[in-house]
Amino acid sequence: MEAKADLDSAYVPSEDVVAREIEGELIIVPLAAGIGDVEDEIYTLNETGRAIWGRLNGSKSLRQVAQELGAEYDSPTEQLEKDVLGFVKELLRRRMLVESPRV
């Protein structure tokens, strides 16, 4: 089932994950069933995934995140917004993000 997200909301990493930049890679460990389980599944993000993750601080809307990325990537704003939204939905579906109460 697809998670719901919108461009005017802000999101923040969930308390149910631990994320660390290790040896040049962002590694995210889900604390599934109350265990940090690197034997089971861990997540990594590519460079552009990290660029989004690093901006999800709970105070920027996804639209603002896409605008910031527009200054760095040669891609139309509409496409950036669509990609950011799709990526955030995927992270929400995996419970790696939560919606922030404030924007």
Next chain:
Amino acid sequence: MNPREFDPSLFVKRGEEHPLSGTGLLELMQAVLGKGVPFRFQSKGLSMQPFIREGDVVTVSPLRGAGLRVGDVVAYAALEAERVVVHRVIGRNGRDLLIKGDGNAGADGLIAETQILGRVTRVERDGRKVHLGLGPERWLIARLARSGLLWSYLLPAWQRFCSRTGGPQA
């Protein structure tokens, strides 16, 4: 402008597909245990044989203020090498712990309690819980390890027995 394509991706990996260095494992373990949550990972090395073997899946739990006892298996941060070591407590000296790998001839030395990351609470082999080594018998294992009997006599005898019979397994 970044000429590369904007293509955010998430990769899902299993532990064996993503081996971590000693420092990487230490950093992740500290972060997870710091949240009061147990940490589960696949062990490497032979120093805790036969009770923990290469490839066993080890769960380390936060201490949560509970005192450590002789016989407990602990994960600690080896500061000189910045890596995680999983070995057994075989004695105490004030606030320091004397620690040794069951399969090692010599002890690691005295380790400050502040270096202890957590206690090993579960070991799994081939998807099944390993029962021997963390229960009440751990005190006896520690005494034998400290006396040198475990390494010089009992472990070789146990290994000969297992190789002849194909089990029982620790």
